[in-house]
Amino acid sequence: MALNPQDILNNPFLNKGTAFTKEERQAYGLQGTLPAKVQTLDEQAVQAYGQYSSKTTDLEKRIFLMNVFNTNRTLFYRLMEDHVVEFMPIVYDPTVADSIEQYNELFVSPQDAAFLSVDEPEDVEATLKNAPGGRDIRLIVVTDSEGILGMGDWGVNGVDIAIGKLMVYTAAAGINPSMVLPVVIDAGTNNEKLLHDPLYLGNRHERVRGERYYDLIDRFVQASGKLFPEALLHWEDFGRSNAATILEKYQDKITTFNDDIQGTGIVVLAGILGAMKISKEKLTDQRILIFGAGTAGVGITNQLLDEMKRQGLSEEEARKHFFLVDKQGLLFNDTEELTPGQKAFVHDRSEFENSNELTNLEAAVKAVQPTIMIGTSTQPGAFKETIIKEMAAHTERPVIFPLSNPTKLAEAKAEDLIKWTDGKALVATGIPAAPVDYKGVTYEIGQANNALMYPGLGFGIIASTATRVNGEMLSQASHALGGIVDTEQPGAAVLPPVAKLTEFSQTIAEVVGQSVLDQKLNREEISDIKKAVSEMKWEAKYTDLNL
Structure with missing residues (x-):
């Protein structure tokens, strides 16, 4: 059944608004349903961005963008393409x-x-x-x-x-x-x-x-x-x-994955691999403390454990490198109310002389002396100056990732972490953080945002027609993202910037897709993953409706 004009104009996947050409208006019965001026997508994007910029709060800006999304998907994504860094925190977090x-x-x-x-x-x-x-x-x-x-x-x-x-x-x-x-x-x-x-x-x-x-x-x-x-x-x-x-x-x-368990884990792993590239240390030499042992915290721990095993440690050896701290303090095998995920990473009280006193983060840091500390606790300001200085006293380049978001729940501010460690900390945050100027060096702060990872990962899985998602693909994705750091630049970030999101999402998609092909987990015959990714990639351009 042929669509009537209103069906077309009300369908965000078909609607072009004022960009319908005179020929299209004739062909689809749209004459008189739109102003006479035929605009280009470029002109629409400039006009819409002007309207967006007139909004005074982030929520008003989001509501405006959602209205564009509801009426014209192509225009919405053209705007996203032009302003990805500005729009990411508006359409998504925070x-x-x-x-x-x-x-x-x-x-x-x-x-x-x-x-x-x-x-x-x-x-x-x-x-x-x-x-x-x-x-x-x-x-x-x-x-x-x-x-x-x-x-x-x-x-x-x-x-x-x-x-x-x-x-x-x-x-x-x-x-x-x-x-x-x-x-x-x-x-x-x-x-x-x-x-x-x-x-x-x-x-x-x-x-x-x-x-x-x-x-x-x-x-x-x-x-x-x-x-x-x-x-x-x-x-x-x-x-x-x-x-x-x-x-x-x-x-x-x-074909499935959980972004909180696996996505968070692989982007944090990528950040840590980036940090190791900068510090020239080995992951297998690190002592890792996770503060906040919920779904995200345990997911991160499992991903890091998997990578340590890939780098040669036995399961038993690898587990010794992890220390989970939750509301009860450092988690032991006799701690009450443990989740199944937490139970895999508990320690025996015999490992610590003062185990009964390790009921808070500060005591745990003193006892564990971590080289990497990750926060998924939603406890604002939990990474206090005394705790950070205690950590920094035992490692040359402390890796500190306060990941809780939104901003009001972050365990620490990036600028404080740089200052408290005299510029030695390698930092990634869960929310966007401005560069920090300290003693003549500009420190770029990586954002350990799942958005750096899951788009490329998912696209690679889909383009390669994967029948399953496994640890090997996730590891390959982490190495691809973690490898995009500048180790020579003082103050370099441990993760690439959101500004290059489309660029490295393509890289991750190709790496993940190749992993699928190498493992013979593809449903359809594919010989060239770059071609498969390229052919499936959608662009925000108007095309013929072909109704």
Whole structure:
């Protein structure tokens, strides 16, 4: 059935707005539905950026960009392409936090997302069929919004996380926006504010646990596999009790990965590999303290452990290099309330003379004397001056990554870490940080943002038609990213800048894709991965509709 003019103008994948040519307006019955002037995409982008710049707050800027996204995907991604460094913190972290908190008040459009309800499990397949409207889906980002970093449980509002992640996938790596699907699992919420908010749009009951929950997840996996057999499934912001369980159940059966467990781990590994390149030290010689042993903290630890084993250590030897500190202090084998992930990295009290006193970060740092310290605790200011100076007293180039975000939850500021260590610290933060000028040297601060990694990783997996995601691919991705550092430049960052995101996302995609081919995990015959990546890359340009 032919589309009528309003169908075209209201479809963000087809709409060109004022850029429809006179011939197209004639062919598709658009005469008189638009002003007479035919604009180029360049002209539209300049006009839209002017409107964006007139907004006074980051949230207003995000709302404006979402309106562009809802009406014209090509124009939106052209704007992202032109202003990627400026727009990244607007469309995603940290401004997305404000959007999530005000989702109910700001809701205008579902933005092509699929909403799966634990109360209507029989509707899973129909929902996944309805939401994309017949589009060829190759990438799904799914969240249940229980464990949003720095925010916690935000119920159905967390759909903005999935939408934002997919925006970055397209802007950074060039995944065709018509081939992606954001999904939110609405299993209820334990957020009392939402449960008592008359405007809340999700299921108004506490989170469903156990068999009913896992049955919904299974229905989702089965239905998505049936409807979209070539899709990569990306899990995002699931809670501590479910994230690892879900990944372990499905990672050997379908093409899938969890960004909080694996994505965070590989970007941090890349940052540490970059730091080792600068300090000219070996990863296998490091003592690593993780402060905040939740999903992200344990995921980072597992990724670093895997890399130490790849570099020649036995599992037993490698585990001795890690020290997890959580709310109970340094974690021991008799510590109460350990998660399964934490139990793999506990120590015996006999290793420390004063083990009963190691109940806080400062005591743990004194006892462990770490050379690398990573914060995923959401405890603002936890990396105090006394702690940092204690760490720096025992290592020449302390590697310190305060990763918690948003800004108000960061364990330390980059400028303080540089000052407290007299310029010796190798720093990466979870949020963008300005360069630090100290004693005549400008220190560039790497951002250990998953956005540096997952777009290229995911694109490489999709372009190579991978049937599985494994540790070898993740390691290759980390080495590719960690290798892009300038070891000769004083104050060089341990990670490449977001400004070069599209450039190194392409590199990562090719490296990951080649790993897939080398392991013979590709579904389709591919001989040249660079060609496969190039041919699949989408560009923000207007093309013929061919309706």
